[in-house]
Amino acid sequence: MIVGGGGREHALGWALVKSFEGRDFYFVPGNGGTITIGHNVENLKGYDEIVKFAKEKEIDFTVVGPEKPLVSGIVDKFREEGLSIFGPTKEAAQLEGSKAFAKELMKEAHVPTASFEIFDDFNAAKSYIEKNSAPFVVKADGLAGGKGAFVCSNVGEGIKALELLMQERKFGEAGDTVVIEDCLKGQEVSVHALVSGDKIYQFMPAQDHKRAYDGDRGPNTGGMGAYAPVPFLGKVQLSEIKERIFLPTIVGLEKRGIEYKGVLYAGLMITRSGPKVLEFNVRFGDPEIQVILPLLNEDFLELLLRTNEGDLPDGIAWSDQSAVGIVVASDGYPGKYETGFEIVICDNSCILFHAGTRIENRVLYTDGGRVLSVVGVDRSLKKARDKTYKCIEKIKFTNMYYRKDIGDKGIKP
Numbered sequence: 001m002i003v004g005g006g007g008r009e010h011a012l013g014w015a016l017v018k019s020f021e022g023r024d025f026y027f028v029p030g031n032g033g034t035i036t037i038g039h040n041v042e043n044l045k046g047y048d049e050i051v052k053f054a055k056e057k058e059i060d061f062t063v064v065g066p067e068k069p070l071v072s073g074i075v076d077k078f079r080e081e082g083l084s085i086f087g088p089t090k091e092a093a094q095l096e097g098s099k100a101f102a103k104e105l106m107k108e109a110h111v112p113t114a115s116f117e118i119f120d121d122f123n124a125a126k127s128y129i130e131k132n133s134a135p136f137v138v139k140a141d142g143l144a145g146g147k148g149a150f151v152c153s154n155v156g157e158g159i160k161a162l163e164l165l166m167q168e169r170k171f172g173e174a175g176d177t178v179v180i181e182d183c184l185k186g187q188e189v190s191v192h193a194l195v196s197g198d199k200i201y202q203f204m205p206a207q208d209h210k211r212a213y214d215g216d217r218g219p220n221t222g223g224m225g226a227y228a229p230v231p232f233l234g235k236v237q238l239s240e241i242k243e244r245i246f247l248p249t250i251v252g253l254e255k256r257g258i259e260y261k262g263v264l265y266a267g268l269m270i271t272r273s274g275p276k277v278l279e280f281n282v283r284f285g286d287p288e289i290q291v292i293l294p295l296l297n298e299d300f301l302e303l304l305l306r307t308n309e310g311d312l313p314d315g316i317a318w319s320d321q322s323a324v325g326i327v328v329a330s331d332g333y334p335g336k337y338e339t340g341f342e343i344v345i346c347d348n349s350c351i352l353f354h355a356g357t358r359i360e361n362r363v364l365y366t367d368g369g370r371v372l373s374v375v376g377v378d379r380s381l382k383k384a385r386d387k388t389y390k391c392i393e394k395i396k397f398t399n400m401y402y403r404k405d406i407g408d409k410g411i412k413p
Helices: 007-016 047-056 067-072 074-080 099-109 122-131 155-167 235-255 288-295 300-309 381-392
Strands: 002-004 026-029 062-064 116-119 136-140 149-152 178-182 187-196 199-202 211-213 217-220 225-228 261-271 274-281 322-330 351-354 357-360 363-366 370-378
Touching (some): 007 288, 007 300, 007 370, 026 047, 062 074, 067 074, 099 116, 099 178, 099 235, 099 274, 116 122, 122 155, 122 178, 136 155, 149 155, 187 235, 187 300, 199 235, 225 288, 225 381, 235 261, 261 300, 288 322, 288 351, 288 370, 322 381
Parallel strands (some): 002 026
Antiparallel strands (some): 116 178, 136 149, 136 178, 187 261, 225 322, 261 274, 322 370, 351 370, 357 363
16 A cells, blocks of 8 residues: 555555555555556545555555655554554654754754754744845745745845745744755755665665756745756765765664664755755655656565565665656646646656546546656666657646756756
């Protein structure tokens, strides 16, 4: 069973179903794409009902996609009932659930990150912004669906971000506490690692594109596309990331009596002085995992099971190809957008991971902001990118939009 209904969950299912061939496969709630490889279960309300469903269907293994169930403690509930599930406990998931918790832990563990201050009072935060020079980043402490970070180039933008988070409460209680940190410069990359206690195995890196529009302009989104691998990140830097970021973070958690099992995703800025942490996520990245899994030459289920069992492999086999994934979205995302438009797809040469889609009477409709992740795989990054954009030309729906520059940073580093 996979908990979640986005592009990440479709990608996880696409990889896992190869191992589960011939078995029942459930998505809670799933989308218009997941229904082609399993059963969508849309009527479960709350984690108690999901646990009950897992028992009734004798689910062998559950994988949690989104961050909210992990931060809310779904893994703890499953394990209390003796059910097998992949993901960190509620206590460990604070690494994503609270930016303040993560920043304080990084400070204690000497993990490289931007200098920061934490505020739960609007006037104190406003005074700090007025006294310090821009640019800086204002972040909601809690979960905000990838939209709670504001890069501010001047004091006015900083105060506006504070008002949005702390006074207008755009993201509810997530913005009651804010983190204000220095704005780091460099190339942003994402590195996932399977973590089982003190055992860590890193996946190949990917580069996400958070901003809504070409040239990294516009508001932050959940991600408008990604590519892998990242040509400007070599073995030396990946080793440094493991030694200076992942290992001390896990040791820092252990000192607090917290064991970590699951995947840990580090959003990094590769600066002139080395990699620094922008954020930690306690689940697979979306849309990064959509370009990583097609390059994995291993049994994905076995890797997850071995993580749970504390028996990580010494190495993982990867394809020597490249993958580019481009998010096709509804115009207006990440703000207001319309749904319910028919989707026409006339090309199957790329991998399509569904996110905001639904099927009614055998017709596919838009049902969210991010609609599809279109993934092209080829011998080079440029070939993969060109292939993906050619596939997108054969997809049609009203109010469709997408970025035209995904992958350019890797092709022209």
